[in-house]
Amino acid sequence: MRYIVIGAGAVGGTIGARLHQGGHEVVLVARGAHYEALKRDGLRLITPESSETLDIPAADGPVPTRDDDVLVLATKSQDTIAALAPWPSDLPVVCAQNGVDNERTVLRRFERVYGMCVWLPAQHLEPGVVAAHGHPYSGMLHVGRYPQGVDELAQRIADDLGKRGLVGRATPDVMRWKHGKLLGNLGNAVEALLGRGAGTAEIAERARAEARTVLDTAGIAYSTTEEELARRGHNVDIRPIDGVTRGGGSSWQSLARGSGSIEADYLNGEIVLLGRLHGVPTPVNEVLRREANRAAVGRRPPGSMSADELLALIEA
Incomplete structure (x- = not known):
């Protein structure tokens, strides 16, 4: 399974980096100077324990998709519609975003939508660099099918998140969280x-x-x-x-x-x-x-x- 992280800023960059460190295939989607830095130098993830530069594939727009792709949407809510517009609607989408309206918005076009409740203290103020301040884990992420429930994919995503530097939980009432x-x-x-x-x-x-x-x-x-x-x-x-x-x-x-x-x-x-x-x-x-x-x-x-x-x- 490949994770395509749309919006590789503070949250998306940390999630993508940790999935990559856990042995998963990841593509980071970013724009402008941040994309150029990712493409040229890789993603620098700084934590309280270490600073590591990761060679993760980066794109500034849609890439050819596969049947096993999962879109992880980590943009701000005001960018949701534009960010997903170029992507095929048969792919599952995980809304790794604040707010509670994104899942409903995405469900208009995508059949398989998952909510993610994100507790992940991180910042992104410099191109190519994300600082994640959480310790001993960078974040805790609750994942569930929208509007309710846990299916096989939700459980697998939670398990994958938990392999390196994150706590992943499959949660049926994710929207309550x-x-x-x-x-x-x-x-x-x-x-x-x-x-x-x-x-x-x-x-x-x-x-x-x-x-x-x-x-x-x-x-x-x-x-x-x-x-x-x-x-x-x-x-x-x-x-x-x-x-x-x-x-x-x-x-x-x-x-x-x-x-x-x-x-x-x-x-x-x-x-x-x-x-x-x-x-x-x-x-x-x-x-x-x-x-x-x-x-x-x-x-x-x-x-x-x-x-x-x-x-x-x-x-x-």
């Missing part, structure tokens, strides 16, 4: 806008409290922080890496790279959407969604807003 992860990701926009200064935790918790009310009203099940910590245990502790300054999460990195887009529509925006569908006000998440997009379009760096400014917008 992804909704729990969504609650955590609502703080991504706060971190991107404010950095890690005073007031960040308070605003993030207000966004999560608002979201829990929305999910409860909608009757949507979600995993709890306690469940996540129990599953993760000491498998994925965040450790420093010599010579690498750890920045923020995925949204923080989007602003740091000046990418021009951010995932807030599919994180905070998911709660706004559900709130509108079920008649629950969501002012905190709406302000976070809106302001994160403004920062991305304006190519403002992370931490460009103060907590007082953000709170004033929420209260207004």
Whole structure:
């Protein structure tokens, strides 16, 4: 079985590297300077234990496919449709992404869709380089068939992930875990806008409290922080890496790279959407969604807003 990782950034690059180290055939799909670096020099994976350059085949678009290919989609949610458009719809797709809308979107065109709940603290700020801060494993990945269940392929993917540097779990209720992860990701926009200064935790918790009310009203099940910590245990502790300054999460990195887009529509925006569908006000998440997009379009760096400014917008 060959894994084609579409979006070989922080998450995709780490997953592809670990699968390659586990003896599996992998192709990394990337764009621009990152693709050029991968093609020329290979992927440099830096962890708390080591720094290794891996010679993994790379492409900047679709490659000739095989019957045993699995597409691992690790792009941001706003890029899902464009990223999958050139690929044959008879291949299975694993959505290794934040948010909960990708699987439903992909299912419109692809019959075999798998959700993946990703706990993987990594960053990608330099072409050809991914730093994975998890220890002793780089990440924990729950995999299940969408919308529910575990089949033979889900179990095999989980087993393959667990062969080197990752914890893979085949999970029938993967979307419950992804909704729990969504609650955590609502703080991504706060971190991107404010950095890690005073007031960040308070605003993030207000966004999560608002979201829990929305999910409860909608009757949507979600995993709890306690469940996540129990599953993760000491498998994925965040450790420093010599010579690498750890920045923020995925949204923080989007602003740091000046990418021009951010995932807030599919994180905070998911709660706004559900709130509108079920008649629950969501002012905190709406302000976070809106302001994160403004920062991305304006190519403002992370931490460009103060907590007082953000709170004033929420209260207004």
